[in-house]
Structures are given as structure tokens and as C-alpha cells.
Amino acid sequence: xxxxxxxxxxxxxxxxxxxxxxxxxxxxxxxxxxxxxxxxxxxxxxxxxxxxxxxxxxxxxxxxxxxxxxxxxxxxxxxxxxxxxxxxxxxxxxxxxxxxxxxxxxxxxxxxxxxxxxxxxxxxxxxxxxxxxxxxxxxxxxxxxxxxxxxxxxxxxxxxxxxxxxxxxxxxxxxxxxxxxxxxxxxxxxxxxxxxxxxxxxxxxxxxxxxxxxxxxxxxxxxxxxxxxxxxxxxxxxxxxxxxxxxxxxxxxxxxxxxxxxxxxxxxxxxxxxxxxxx
Amino acid sequence: xxxxxxxxxxxxxxxxxxxxxxxxxxxxxxxxxxxxxxxxxxxxxxxxxxxxxxxxxxxxxxxxxxxxxxxxxxxxxxxxxxxxxxxxxxxxxxxxxxxxxxxxxxxxxxxxxxxxxxxxxxxxxxxxxxxxxxxxxxxxxxxxxxxxxxxxxxxxxxxxxxxxxxxxxxxxxxxxxxxxxxxxxxxxxxxxxxxxxxxxxxxxxxxxxxxxxxxxxxxxxxxxxxxxxxxxxxxxxxxxxxxxxxxxxxxxxxxxxxxxxxxxxxxxxxxxxxxxxxxxxxxxxxxxxxxxxxxxxxxxxxxxxxxxxxxxxxxxxxxxxxxxxxxxxxxxxxxxxxxxxxxxxxxxxxxxxxxxxxxxxxxxxxx
Numbered sequence: 001x002x003x004x005x006x007x008x009x010x011x012x013x014x015x016x017x018x019x020x021x022x023x024x025x026x027x028x029x030x031x032x033x034x035x036x037x038x039x040x041x042x043x044x045x046x047x048x049x050x051x052x053x054x055x056x057x058x059x060x061x062x063x064x065x066x067x068x069x070x071x072x073x074x075x076x077x078x079x080x081x082x083x084x085x086x087x088x089x090x091x092x093x094x095x096x097x098x099x100x101x102x103x104x105x106x107x108x109x110x111x112x113x114x115x116x117x118x119x120x121x122x123x124x125x126x127x128x129x130x131x132x133x134x135x136x137x138x139x140x141x142x143x144x145x146x147x148x149x150x151x152x153x154x155x156x157x158x159x160x161x162x163x164x165x166x167x168x169x170x171x172x173x174x175x176x177x178x179x180x181x182x183x184x185x186x187x188x189x190x191x192x193x194x195x196x197x198x199x200x201x202x203x204x205x206x207x208x209x210x211x212x213x214x215x216x217x218x219x220x221x222x223x224x225x226x227x228x229x230x231x232x233x234x235x236x237x238x239x240x241x242x243x244x245x246x247x248x249x250x251x252x253x254x255x256x257x258x259x260x261x262x263x264x265x266x267x268x269x270x271x272x273x274x275x276x277x278x279x
Numbered sequence: 280x281x282x283x284x285x286x287x288x289x290x291x292x293x294x295x296x297x298x299x300x301x302x303x304x305x306x307x308x309x310x311x312x313x314x315x316x317x318x319x320x321x322x323x324x325x326x327x328x329x330x331x332x333x334x335x336x337x338x339x340x341x342x343x344x345x346x347x348x349x350x351x352x353x354x355x356x357x358x359x360x361x362x363x364x365x366x367x368x369x370x371x372x373x374x375x376x377x378x379x380x381x382x383x384x385x386x387x388x389x390x391x392x393x394x395x396x397x398x399x400x401x402x403x404x405x406x407x408x409x410x411x412x413x414x415x416x417x418x419x420x421x422x423x424x425x426x427x428x429x430x431x432x433x434x435x436x437x438x439x440x441x442x443x444x445x446x447x448x449x450x451x452x453x454x455x456x457x458x459x460x461x462x463x464x465x466x467x468x469x470x471x472x473x474x475x476x477x478x479x480x481x482x483x484x485x486x487x488x489x490x491x492x493x494x495x496x497x498x499x500x501x502x503x504x505x506x507x508x509x510x511x512x513x514x515x516x517x518x519x520x521x522x523x524x525x526x527x528x529x530x531x532x533x534x535x536x537x538x539x540x541x542x543x544x545x546x547x548x549x550x551x552x553x554x555x556x557x558x559x560x561x562x563x564x565x566x567x568x569x570x571x572x573x574x575x576x577x578x579x580x581x582x583x584x585x586x587x588x589x590x591x592x593x594x595x596x597x598x599x600x601x602x603x604x605x606x607x608x609x610x611x612x613x614x615x616x617x618x619x620x621x622x623x624x625x626x627x628x629x630x631x632x633x634x635x636x637x638x639x640x641x642x643x644x645x646x
Contacts, residue, residue, distance in 0.1 A: 024412075025412075027409065027412070027414070028410065028412060031409035032406070035395075035402070038397075038398075039397055042397045111391065111394065112390075112392060112393035113393050115389060116387075116454070119358050119360055119385070120410035120411060121383045121410070
């Protein structure tokens with residue numbers, strides 16, 4: 001065996017120096033965000049069209065099948081079941097479309113792209129941030145599409161700017177927060193299938209809220225759950241905006257619940273990310 | 280032997296004086312240094328068992344061994360992708376744990392090419408520039424330079440998933456050079472490539488070494504290690520079984536030999552050769568169907584070959600085949616381990632668009 005001499009701390013003058021790090025971190029995030037958006041457009045059907053199929057079906061068909069429910073006592077004063085369903089289908093769409101960041105990350109782990117990013121000077125954080133921002137953009141677009149479909153379907157919207165703003169902002173925020181579960185799971189397991197297996201979770205979350213039925217029509221035990229389910233408050237807040245009203249309490253409670261979910265899932269992502277870091 | 284750097288934070292060249300005061304050319308500084316690296320996975324699987332390595336500026340160092348020898352683990356540690364269980368390592372003087380200092384200094388192409396099948400060749404280079412925090416204009420300029428250097432122009436707009444394995448590998452090497460680093464780490468850069476693509480990769484590695492960089496690369500192909508490397512580490516079962524310059528290692532298994540196959544003759548051929556050449560010079564004899572195969576030392580190369588031919592023909596044997604054989608790294612590996620390195624043939628580590636769109640896959644080996 002040869003004897004090895006330990007080097008000191010400096011890079012010698014004879015050693016070539018790498019290109020200096022010049023760009024800021026926001027530029028890195030911007031470049032990776034553009035990449036993530038390009039990717040969405042390249043797999044448009046699976047990332048954008050497919051998650052909208054069921055919500056559009058619910059809005060157009062389900063609302064007609066169950067149109068008569070608005071005559072029940074608890075629905076008194078409602079503008080119609082389709083109007084009632086608009087917030088529900090927006091939240092359904094963003095939950096259906098939310099695993100994209102996680103699935104894309106799992107694919108990056110499988111192809112080795114994740115490793116390439118990890119050993120770059122910026123690490124994985126800007127890529128994950130960019131992916132979640134791209135998800136927010138796409139999920140916000142879902143809200144826009146569903147609002148347009150609702151309008152074409154005859155839903156009356158009393159305050160378009162307010163309703164559209166709340167639908168986009170709250171829908172995208174909820175979707176990104178919820179998508180953190182899939183992202184954390186994929187980071188941990190490296191398996192896209194795990195994220196896909198989590199998709200049906202949106203059913204109990206929506207049904208155990210006021211998304212499809214008013215609080216008064218839910219069984220007592222379910223009312224207790226619906227009260228603490230942020231989806232109920234988000235739906236109530238958006239619904240009020242559709243009717244031209246500002247329901248500050250519902251919006252505050254919905255935002256608080258979404259913030260808690262964001263914090264929880266971001267912690268999971270951070271823990272999973274840390275487990276993969278070199279140091 | 281390389282020159283150690285003076286301790287300190289500044290940029291320091293080693294100073295060497297010659298008798299009479301004339302400054303001697305400074306020896307190449309050590310850019311990669313690792314000592315007694317070990318790695319144990321899942322608490323039980325010992326992938327590396329105290330491997331040490333050194334690569335100086337301008338040197339190509341090969342980590343050579345069969346599948347499962349620990350080559351990739353070694354390189355992943357140097358690439359700051361996984362932590363060693365124990366041992367020390369430095370890149371350009373910085374400890375591996377100082378990832379913020381080390382990562383800008385290394386260019387890495389791992390066994391998985393690490394490409395996004397949906398991104399084009401040009402987009403990959405541009406994104407890689409961003410990851411190394413080049414400004415937009417600088418990243419584009421660098422991408423254009425590398426596309427030109429690696430002859431990727433015809434594929435610039437093609438998604439990586441539609442490129443051949445050879446193009447993907449060339450792109451992977453180009454990506455490792457985006458930040459023009461002094462240290463290059465390549466894991467099995469030619470596995471699964473056709474001969475022409477292999478040759479291109481060899482040329483690139485040779486150029487990088489001549490360019491003053493330290494290149495550490497893993498391979499299971501002993502021929503390319505012999506061709507490219509200034510220094511070699513033969514590893515097996517996570518341990519270094521031999522290290523040194525290829526010529527030194529080959530010298531350990533002896534000099535050239537004449538291998539000769541003869542038809543059946545007037546009697547056993549071995550005693551004749553031992554009598555004429557000396558018993559130590561005849562290395563072995565294998566019986567062949569209707570003949571014999573024997574090896575004889577050939578310290579004087581062609582001269583000894585001619586002598587063997589003369590002795591055999593004079594004795595009345597007919598030569599079926601004869602060759603002067605230089606020792607190879609296979610012989611070194613065989614001598615050290617008692618087994619040959621058996622490369623995996625045609626195992627490309629590329630990917631395709633289907634892999635991306637199916638979005639499936641198994642569990643990743645957890646670092």
C-alpha cells in the first residue's frame with residue numbers, strides 16, 4: 001500500500017478554480033419553478049386534466065341528481081345545490097391534484113436527478129420549494145377552471161372578484177398544504193405508488209365536513225368532526241363570497257386550520273428531507 | 280509524492296527549493312484525500328472497510344473492482360451524497376462535512392445518469408448552471424460551450440429520455456463540467472456503452488486529467504483502467520487489495536510470458552524446456568486434447584519468444600499457437616483474489632420516457 005500524505009486546508013494556486021457562485025437563491029428557485037411548470041405542460045393530461053374530471057362531473061351531474069336536497073329544511077335560503085357544491089369541488093380538485101410534487105420527487109429519486117440536485121451547492125430545498133410553487137400555480141388554475149365551469153353551468157356568482165380570489169388563494173393553499181403529506185411520504189419511501197395510494201383520503205376529509213351538506217343536516221357525531229375540519233370553514237367562506245358576502249369568521253377559521261396543516265406537513269417534509277441530507 | 284499544503288485559509292502554492300536556490304516546479308497538489316473510510320449500511324452490511332485514496336491535480340485515479348466491491352459507495356462518499364461510518368476525507372483541503380465548500384469544487388456523474396427524461400439536453404445544462412448559481416446569461420453561454428465540446432448539438436432540443444445511452448452518458452459528463460470544477464468523480468462512466476461511445480468517454484477523461492483536474496472514477500473494466508489511470512485502487516469486498524501505478528501492479532505478477540500450444544510430439548515438452556531454459560523459467564503446463572499448452576517466462580520479450588520457438592521445433596514438436604503475453608490487471612486481480620473481475624455486460628443505466636410517465640418504481644436504497 002502507498003503512504004498517503006494528508007493535505008492542508010488550501011487550494012493551491014496551480015489548481016483550477018471552479019466558476020464562482022454568482023446567482024442568488026431566488027434565481028435558482030425561479031429556474032427550477034420554470035422547469036416544474038414546463039414539466040406540467042409536458043404531462044398535462046395526468047397532472048391537470050385527470051384531476052379535474054371527477055370535480056367537473058360532481059359539479060355538472062351530481063348537482064342535478066341531488067338538486068332536490070335544497071328543498072330540505074336545513075338548506076333553506078340556498079341558491080341551488082350546484083352553487084352549494086362549488087367550494088366542495090374546488091377543494092376536491094386541489095386534493096386530487098396535490099400529489100404531483102411528491103410523485104415528481106419520487107421519480108427524481110428513481111432516475112438519480114434528486115441526487116444530482118442534492119450534491120449541487122444549492123441542495124434540494126430550492127427544488128422542493130419550486131415544485132410546491134408550481135403546484136400552487138396549477139391548483140390555483142383548477143379553481144379558475146371550476147369557477148368558469150360553474151358559471152357556464154348556470155351558477156350565479158354575486159361577487160366575482162372576491163369569490164375568484166378566495167377560491168384561488170384558499171384552494172391553492174389548502175392543496176399545497178395537503179400535498180405535503182404525499183411529498184413527505186415520497187421523500188421518505190422514494191415510491192410514487194405510495195402517494196397515489198393516499199389519494200382516496202380526500203373522500204373522508206370532504207364527507208366529514210359541510211362540503212356536501214350543511215351542518216344542520218349532518219348527524220351529531222359528524223357535526224363534531226365537521227366543526228374542527230378546516231374544509232368546512234373554507235367551504236363556508238368561499239360559499240359566502242359566491243353569495244356576495246364576507247364571512248370573516250369562517251375565513252379566519254379556515255385559514256387557521258390550513259396554517260396548522262401547512263405547519264404539520266412542512267415539518268414532515270423537513271424531517272424526510274433531513275434524513276436524506278449528507279450533513 | 281504530492282506536496283502537502285501549508286495550513287491556513289489563503290490560496291497557497293507549495294514551495295520547493297532546489298540546491299543552488301533555483302525553484303523547482305511545484306509538485307501537483309493533492310485534491311482528493313481519503314483515509315480509512317468505512318461504510319456500514321443498516322448496521323450490518325459492511326460496504327467499505329477502511330479504504331484510503333489520494334488523487335493529485337492532473338491525475339486520473341481508478342477505483343476498480345467487481346460488482347458489489349464498494350466502488351459506488353466510495354464515490355458516493357466523496358461526492359457528499361452519503362456519510363462514511365468512519366474515516367476522514369478532504370476535497371481540496373476541505374473536510375467532506377463542509378458540504379458548502381466541497382460541492383462547488385466537484386463535478387459528479389454517478390452510475391444513474393440522473394437525467395429528467397422530459398427535459399431536453401439544453402434544458403439540463405441550463406438548469407445545472409442554475410444549480411451552480413450561474414447567472415442566466417452565464418448558464419446559457421456555458422451550456423452552449425458544453426454542447427459544442429461534447430458534440431451534443433444535434434440533440435440539444437431532444438428530451439433526454441429519447442436520447443441513446445451514449446448521448447445520455449455524454450450529457451451526464453457535460454453536466455459534471457458545468458461549473459468547471461477541479462475535481463471530477465465518475466461512477467462507471469462507460470457501463471453499457473457501445474465501443475465508439477466508450478472511446479469518446481475515455482478521451483474526455485484523459486483530457487480532464489491533462490487539464491490539471493483530479494479525476495476519480497470507478498470501473499469494472501480493467502482494460503480502461505489500465506489505459507486511463509495514473510494510479511489504481513483494486514478493491515474487493517470493500518477492501519483495497521492492491522494500489523499503485525498500473526505498471527507497478529502488473530510488475531507484481533511478473534514480467535511477460537510466452538504462451539505456446541503444441542501438437543502431440545515425441546514426449547513431454549516440459550522437461551525439455553526446463554532443461555534448456557532452467558526449471559524456474561517454465562511456469563506451467565496444461566494438457567490439451569492431442570497436445571499441450573505451456574507458459575514460459577520471457578524477460579527479454581521477443582528474443583525469448585524466438586528462442587522458445589527454436590527449442591520446440593528443434594525438439595520435433597509442431598506449434599499450434601504461440602503468443603507473447605504481457606501481464607494485465609486481470610492477472611493482478613486474479614493473483615490477489617483468486618478470481619477474475621467479471622464485468623456486467625450491456626447494463627445501461629439510462630432511462631426512458633416510459634419510466635417517467637409511468638411514475639412507478641421500487642424502493643430506493645436509503646443512504
